[in-house]
Amino acid sequence: MSHRGYAVETLNLAVAAFLLLNLLAGLGRVHRGPGAADRMLAALLFGTTTVAVLLLLAEAMALPALRDVALLLVLLAAILAVAFTRIPRRPDGAGR
């Protein structure tokens, strides 16, 4: 039983590591852009991936509170997108 538990835990961690690698690869898009929307998009991808990783870690590390963290992240995920699209530039263009 404990042996199988260990196998499942390793599997979860391996998937989590793979997703993390995925996330880091996605950083390339933040670099290349070209537009700000592309960079923002990449950041949103990171959010979804992080949620998946947290769910996996919650199971692998037996820390159920991490599922709350994932819940919080998805709940607040839209805020960044809203912030990105709703914050205008300075009305007068530049400072002075």
Added chain:
Amino acid sequence: MTLAELLSTGLLGLGAAFFLTGTVGLLRFPSTFARLHALTKADNLGLGCVALGLALQADSGWVAAKLALVWGLALVAATASAHLLARCILRERGGTRRTPP
């Protein structure tokens, strides 16, 4: 290995594959819109598979429900975010001035 474990393993693998697809799309697709579509769909499918796979491992219905909730909320957030970003890109192209930087 029990059937549930086998299924769970398969789902996790599938989820990982979806995430990989999303990342490849993000990096390789030529236009912002194509990237937007590829990414939101692939990632949320991936998250769904991972959540389902984990739900099979879970020992209580409470945990499974929470996983479902997370996925549902992620879908809503992704829909809204994609919509907002797409609008923003459209405005950026057609509008007089680029609103975002």
Added chain:
Amino acid sequence: MGLAFDLLLAGGLLGLALQVVASRGLFRSVVLFIALGLLMALAWARLAAPDLALAEAAIGAGLTGALLLSAYRALQPAEEAADPGPAALPRWGALAAAVLSGALVAALGWAALGLEAPAASAGREALARLGESGVKSPLTGVLLGFRAIDTLAEVVVLLVAFLGARVVAEPLQRAGPGPSAPGSGEPVLTAPLLRLVVPMGVIVAGYLLWSGGHQPGGAFQAGAVLAALGVLLRLTGRLQPAAATSPAERLALVGGIVLFSAIGLAGAGTASAVLAYPEAWAYPLILAIETGLAVAIALPLTLLFSGSAGLRWRER
């Protein structure tokens, strides 16, 4: 496998941090910094600190990102000025900076790795005497029991940051995220999104507040969630900036601190000392304090983002 994950995460953290510092475009740095927050949350998770992961998620996902984006837009001239990279520094300057920070890394790493974990520590004593604090979560026990004064002072820090931001505030029409006129061009999905996210968020905040006594969660995480909701409402124009702080807002800003101080000072009479709780009442008192603190954390954060003295509901 765990160590492989940790190696990847640590490498990712450092790579991201380097890019935040070195990247050419400022917007890139801001986005990368937001992504770094996500990785920090993962690091807290790996280090068995779910409380901190919760805090990081609540703060990093919504608040810090929105604050930075808003400041980025405000600080950006109309014409995107060429952002001088690190190369703008004279070469000897960059070299000196690199040498200095390298020395810090070496000294710090050497010192930190050389430290033996002490056999007895404040943390061990806290775990051993957790029962006396009235709560079951070690972190809440430390924050509201053993080291309550830090928590009190921390909420005062938030209030002071708000007061300070008032001193340097810009005129209202230029404040914060700007006059995002609601209604007119609002994306169709915004209203349903709010109808879902806001009540959910309030429920989650309540859950975190209540669960703080026995599992990860607590006043700060709950307050951060509420603040993120405030930011969302402000961004979508449901909350409008106001030129003055209303009496109700003043009360909400200081109420938690006053309550905490009052209960704390009363401890000198009802319990053994200032900031001690009478034994039978410890849990309900801590819960009451946490509720006040959650508000005292959420409101200043929302106001700091809004850049205004107060907030009003939009008039229909």
Added chain:
Amino acid sequence: MAELGALSLPLAFFLPLLTALAAFLLGARQAPWLAGIGALATVAAVADAVRRVAAHGPQAYHLGGWAPPLGVELYADGLAALMLAMTAAVALAVTAYAGAYLHGQGQAAERFWPLWLVQWAALNGTFLSADLFNLYVMLELVTLTAVPLVAMAGDRASLGAAMRYLLLALIASLAYLLGVALLYGGTGTLHLREVGELAGAGGPTAVAAALVTAGLLLKAAIFPLHAWLAPAHSSAPAPASAALSALVAQAGVYLVLRLWLWAFPALLSPVVGWGLGGLGAASVLYGSLQALRQSRLKPVIAYSTVAQLGYPLLLLPLAAVPAAASQAWQGAAYFIVAHGLAKAGAFLAAGNVYYSLGHDRLAGLRGLAPELSASVLALGLAWVSLMGLPPTAGFLAKWQLLSGALAGGQWPWAVVVVLGGLLAAGYGFRVLATAHAAAPPGGPVGRPARRLPWRMAATPLLLALAVYLLGVSAVPALRLLGQGAPEALG
């Protein structure tokens, strides 16, 4: 119930804090009298704490009843009590002065009162806390109240000064916290004296001490980390300048002494002592030379702060020399008190000049003495102490430092003390001679001077008089200082 005895220790933190909250809640109109009541209550608490320390020795208060390392301890020995008392005197003056200075400026007053009162609470917390992490929170509180006060004028210069001050202060806090993290990692405690017992003199402790010290030296504007101070302190409104120079910057110096004498005594080798003392000496000389070059009154006083903050560090090289230690200890501690009172008086007097003339350019101060006799008198009296002439507290402090250095055979420090005094005389006379010079034809000032409210005229004078009182009668203060002093110094 025995614990109740030292209740005045937490009250010294809570009373100004609650007053600040009430002032914010009720708005600018009620703030001045609220602040007055709160200030008097705080002074009463501080007086009680001082009386207890003088009568019964060091007082400790375990917040929440949790003894360290579990809980946070407030600890008042002679040094802390002296600092509390000096802070109370300066704070009382600042509160009285600000009431008149800000009269009629609704918005500025509304913003000043809560920030200033929280700052007072945080300063008292800084002097009392015996917990390294609690000190971090208190220091941040002090910083975040100080920076807005600097930025209050809202013009280019003050905003730039505030921005630089904020960034440096945040870095300083984090350097401090980094050191504290190492100390906790090595000892498992955050309590100041327990760290002193457990940390030892190994390499990691040295790295931690270096980080903590660098952070505090930055907060205390010790050379070469001084550049932020003068623009920041001269931009703030006068009552805030007084608080910043007399209290906030000095809290940094206080903590340097506190930590080196209580937490890292094992590391205080002659080399380290000479290094820190050398930085102090460099501050004295550099600050004084800069003060000579300024063309406005407030920057002169601000650079004099840079200079004066350096003197107490001269204790560190002398502390290890048995023949010098005791006198140097008294001199350094007394110096902080004397400087605080005199500098607050000087800044408030300069505020009067600014208030009635609308500027503080030295060239425009000719013939000022008859117009603002009380303020110029206060400025002169305070300067006598800053120079270190009898019968002031400044003289006494320098005398103790000087004779300590000579008794220990460490004459370079004596040279620094004398030279610093001479330079202070130089920049002091430059100001005072201008003020007493004959008025240029066409009136002393460009425009008629604005009348000073009596409270603003009286406060700097009272502060200056306090410096003389402490110069004439030093025994109670020095006896207080002996309570809980480290054995090598007592």
Added chain:
Amino acid sequence: MTQAGLYTLAASALAGIGVYGLLARRHLLRRILAVNLLGNAVFLLLVAFARRQPGYVDPVPHAMVLTGIVVAVSATAFALALARRYYAETGLDHLPEDEG
């Protein structure tokens, strides 16, 4: 290498990166980001210390970090407000290097 050791090293390097950013970059927003990097480094160090011994997590560093995060957010928000006002008044996005 243990997990705690790994994160300890990462924290040290992160602190170095933060300090480098502070020294090498002048834009106010970048400096504020660098301060936050430095803060994250301190927090990471503390939490790594909390996990050095197997089977035991020290709650005191966690409490310190949670307090520290609140302080950092407050300071960041205020710093951003100050930077915006400074920019609005002067049109500068960095501090003039006029040390004296």
